[in-house]
Amino acid sequence: MKVSDIEFTSGLAQIVGAEDLEERVLLSTCTTFAVGGPARWFVSPKDEQTLIRVIDLCKKEEVPYFVLGYGSNLLVSDHGYKGVIIRLKKHFSDVVFSGQTVKAGGGASLKRLLNGALENGYVGLSFAAGIPGSVGGAIYMNCGAYEKDIASVLSSVRVYQPESHTVATITKEDMQFAYRRSILMDTHWIVLEATFTLEHSADAAALEAEKHQAEEYIQSRKKKQPLEYPSAGSTFKRPTGAYAGKLIMEAGLAGFSIGDAAVSSKHCGFIVNRGHASADDIYRLCKAVQKIVKEKTGFELEPEICFLGSFDQ
Ligand SMILES: Cc1cc2nc3c(=O)[nH]c(=O)nc-3n(C[C@H](O)[C@H](O)[C@H](O)COP(=O)(O)OP(=O)(O)OC[C@H]3O[C@@H](n4cnc5c(N)ncnc54)[C@H](O)[C@@H]3O)c2cc1C
Structure with missing residues (x-):
């Protein structure tokens, strides 16, 4: 970042207005996995010109930005996001x-x-x-x-x-x-x-x-999916010629868990947050499932979910 934190915040506020700028918003409140650390800045631009000016400012000052939808296909790191989250939900929803x-x-x-x-x-x-x-x-x-x-x-x-x-x-x-x-x-x-x-x-x-x-x-x-728990829907894409959930079940991973993140026994294609999972638990569980499924079935599972922020490898 080329300017101080305070200068950048003030520049953002001038563009979006105080009512559409929030700071240190916990992204666990904006994702269906219900995990994720804080976003340093969170803006809801009121129109296209405001959105463009926010991006111009980010580019000029070398601050990263990310466009968030409803966070229903997203795993956000426990460390959060050290840039600007741009959300269109408030003013682009007609x-x-x-x-x-x-x-x-x-x-x-x-x-x-x-x-x-x-x-x-x-x-x-x-x-x-x-x-x-x-x-x-x-x-x-x-x-x-x-x-x-x-x-x-x-x-x-x-x-x-x-x-x-x-x-x-x-x-x-x-x-x-x-x-x-x-x-x-x-x-x-x-x-x-x-x-x-x-x-x-x-x-x-x-x-x-x-x-x-x-x-x-x-x-x-409601009948087939574990909607009673936070998740991001199907965690992995359907590989050619197979179904991810079926492969995961055949690999013996129904109910397999790391911390409070678990492979749903109701639908093995879903990784769920049983209550207190961290993003790190979910991330490590994804990696473990990919590894075990590859070893046991030969199929490579590709994540369908998107990742934001840093994860320990
Ligand atoms: C219970 C449950 C069931 C689900 N069932 C299905 C299903 O049947 N089929 C299916 O396909 N998915 C399903 N999903 C996954 C998810 O709902 C979809 O992928 C959805 O389209 C993601 O939209 P979102 O707004 O939440 O995106 P987010 O998760 O917020 O973001 C996903 C990606 O989209 C980008 N993005 C968001 N908004 C914009 C924008 N305005 N411009 C450019 N990029 C943008 C983000 O930057 C990010 O990279 C399910 C999820 C859950 C929790």
């Missing part, structure tokens, strides 16, 4: 329905998007029922379930591209979507807004069926 298109801010929740779609007569999003992420995080991850993913209902994404200092609209075709992958993982562009193409149905029976489907997915998740 969802607007018009004709066949639906626009949602990068910080809107998938739940709000889905419920709004159902209320306004749109079908096609029921697969997302029960996925606890934001629109930005969903696009970054290309999240999905039940043979569908967010890419399948997306038309374009408005992003901020920090390297060229531009705001651009990227078509779905140029987002390089694949299984749990998007171009955002290589570029670190920031999702400001997404446009979805959903079918607008006047057919009451079709809408009722869509609502029913969404409810069924939620019930099925």
